[in-house]
Amino acid sequence: MKKSKQFWPFIIAAVIVYAVVQFLISNGMMNQFYSNTLIFISINIILAVSLHLVIGITGQFSIGHAGFLAVGAYISAIVTMKLHLPFIVAILVGGIVAALAGLVVGIPSLRLKGDYLAIATLGFAEIIRIVFLNIDAVGGAAGMQVSHLTTWTYAFVCLVITILVIVNFTNSRHGIASISVRENEIASDAMGINTTYYKVIAFSIGSFFAGVAGALYSHNFYIIQPSQFGFLKSFDILIFVVLGGLGSLSGAVLSAILLTVVSTYLQGYPETRMIIYSLVLILVMLYRPKGLMGTMEITDYFKLWRTPKGGGQHGK
Amino acid sequence: MENKPLLEVKNAGIQFGGLKAVQNLNMILNEGELVGLIGPNGAGKTTSFNLLTGVYVPTEGDILFNGERINGLPPFKVTRKGISRTFQNIRLFNELSVLDNVKVAYHAIAKHSIISSILRLPSHFTGEKEMEEKSIEFLKIFSLDKYKDELAKNLPYGQQRRLEIARALAANPKLLLLDEPAAGMNPQETKDLMELIAFIRNEFDLTILLIEHDMNLVMGVCERIYVLDHGQLLAEGSPEEIRNHPKVIEAYLGEEVHDVDA
Numbered sequence: 001m002k003k004s005k006q007f008w009p010f011i012i013a014a015v016i017v018y019a020v021v022q023f024l025i026s027n028g029m030m031n032q033f034y035s036n037t038l039i040f041i042s043i044n045i046i047l048a049v050s051l052h053l054v055i056g057i058t059g060q061f062s063i064g065h066a067g068f069l070a071v072g073a074y075i076s077a078i079v080t081m082k083l084h085l086p087f088i089v090a091i092l093v094g095g096i097v098a099a100l101a102g103l104v105v106g107i108p109s110l111r112l113k114g115d116y117l118a119i120a121t122l123g124f125a126e127i128i129r130i131v132f133l134n135i136d137a138v139g140g141a142a143g144m145q146v147s148h149l150t151t152w153t154y155a156f157v158c159l160v161i162t163i164l165v166i167v168n169f170t171n172s173r174h175g176i177a178s179i180s181v182r183e184n185e186i187a188s189d190a191m192g193i194n195t196t197y198y199k200v201i202a203f204s205i206g207s208f209f210a211g212v213a214g215a216l217y218s219h220n221f222y223i224i225q226p227s228q229f230g231f232l233k234s235f236d237i238l239i240f241v242v243l244g245g246l247g248s249l250s251g252a253v254l255s256a257i258l259l260t261v262v263s264t265y266l267q268g269y270p271e272t273r274m275i276i277y278s279l280v281l282i283l284v285m286l287y288r289p290k291g292l293m294g295t296m297e298i299t300d301y302f303k304l305w306r307t308p309k310g311g312g313q314h315g316k
Numbered sequence: 317m318e319n320k321p322l323l324e325v326k327n328a329g330i331q332f333g334g335l336k337a338v339q340n341l342n343m344i345l346n347e348g349e350l351v352g353l354i355g356p357n358g359a360g361k362t363t364s365f366n367l368l369t370g371v372y373v374p375t376e377g378d379i380l381f382n383g384e385r386i387n388g389l390p391p392f393k394v395t396r397k398g399i400s401r402t403f404q405n406i407r408l409f410n411e412l413s414v415l416d417n418v419k420v421a422y423h424a425i426a427k428h429s430i431i432s433s434i435l436r437l438p439s440h441f442t443g444e445k446e447m448e449e450k451s452i453e454f455l456k457i458f459s460l461d462k463y464k465d466e467l468a469k470n471l472p473y474g475q476q477r478r479l480e481i482a483r484a485l486a487a488n489p490k491l492l493l494l495d496e497p498a499a500g501m502n503p504q505e506t507k508d509l510m511e512l513i514a515f516i517r518n519e520f521d522l523t524i525l526l527i528e529h530d531m532n533l534v535m536g537v538c539e540r541i542y543v544l545d546h547g548q549l550l551a552e553g554s555p556e557e558i559r560n561h562p563k564v565i566e567a568y569l570g571e572e573v574h575d576v577d578a
Binding site for chain 1: 392
């Protein structure tokens with residue numbers, strides 16, 4: 001409810017960001033490198049925010065997010081390349097199939113907890129990757145040709161929709177129910193919450209947006225290969241969420257931006273790239289052990305500035 | 317017995333491998349009663365609670381609530397039928413505000429769907445507003461409303477207990493199970509708790525089953541007491557009867573009763 005006051009500022013800010021970037025791109029003032037980086041940042045934010053719903057809000061430690069990214073990437077590529085349907089259809093179908101995959105994976109594996117769930121999701125993601133590796137129709141290990149259809153407009157609109165849906169979900173009775181599962185599953189169950197239902201729902205919404213990100217991802221390159229969706233990709237997404245602060249959506253957004261920018265600029269220094277990237281991670285974890293934002297949201301800081309007392313509360 | 321039983325436990329028991337944690341549990345709770353469940357450590361009291369609330373499925377026997385068989389139902393469905401509980405170790409939603417902790421209990425009552433929340437349809441706003449108003453009303457009854465924006469983990473211990481009981485009551489139960497509500501409390505907090513229990517019995521139309529080690533509290537507030545030992549029911553009766561029951565004295569109350577007699 002209080003979030004609705006932030007709705008219009010958010011939309012206005014989004015429109016301004018979009019218009020400025022679009023203006024720069026269409027005037028040729030922003031070259032391909034920068035616009036590509038921005039698209040890539042958008043995709044990574046979608047991934048980070050969708051995993052944030054699963055790990056940060058519902059507390060289910062899933063490290064197989066790249067699996068759903070792969071489903072979205074391949075399914076959308078099939079839709080555009082083999083069925084010759086418009087890109088927007090491909091994005092939707094990619095998301096829906098990824099959400100279904102999320103249901104199939106989630107219903108059995110979300111009975112597990114903690115480490116066991118992590119291992120199960122990792123395993124499922126690998127299975128998905130191996131399946132695509134062995135289907136010749138999508139090119140197997142050699143990969144699949146995909147035309148470049150992702151534009152700044154598609155990426156940004158998907159990003160805004162993702163954030164709106166996940167914020168709206170979080171700030172409702174359903175979000176509180178999901179957080180209660182994270183905080184204390186036994187108590188949540190004892191308060192009449194169907195914990196399995198909320199875990200599966202959060203997991204499939206997360207998978208849906210991972211699929212959407214997958215569609216944008218595959219159409220941003222000219223080729224997709226199963227090796228792009230290995231467990232290292234899953235860890236990249238996990239790092240966005242953990243570095244941003246578990247339970248903080250703005251933290252996930254912030255760290256996705258930061259890390260994408262860092263790794264993009266480090267591409268110029270291939271020999272030291274991973275060392276510097278790792279150092280950044282270690283430094284952030286040393287100085288901000290609870291992540292960049294802890295459990296706070298950006299809007300909480302605005303409130304703190306307005307009311308000098310603050311009181312360190314976590315109002316929503 | 318003028319009332320029909322609210323809860324009827326018939327020969328219920330549970331076995332973990334070779335260990336019979338609880339066996340032949342027979343209990344009847346009538347509407348409006350305040351009943352105590354006592355016993356030495358490891359007697360199976362909390363296990364019995366877990367049987368009643370669906371955390372464990374009994375391996376034998378039946379549990380009837382309002383005449384309806386509830387064993388085998390998952391905990392959240394048992395809660396929706398009208399059995400709500402607190403825990404021996406406080407289980408609040410620590411990172412949620414006091415208000416949100418109570419809102420969780422209203423979750424099952426609100427009806428707006430996930431789609432309506434995501435699309436921010438009118439039903440979302442009316443539903444959320446109703447939940448919020450009810451929760452604030454509820455916190456006022458327990459004089460917790462001044463803490464409503466505080467995180468649950470930041471409350472003092474006594475207030476956390478209070479909030480846990482408030483949260484359990486917000487789920488609108490007919491039967492409230494309290495698992496050692498006075499554990500870790502100082503005498504003043506225990507006294508406040510006794511007042512709180514008396515208060516909620518007046519305020520709400522409730523039946524209460526209480527596990528407790530604090531004999532002052534049990535003897536002070538309970539009308540009837542069940543005694544468990546080694547997973548089996550040892551005795552049942554009024555506090556006076558239990559105090560003088562030879563088996564109970566032998567198993568558990570021995571020294572205390574001698575003190576009273578002396």
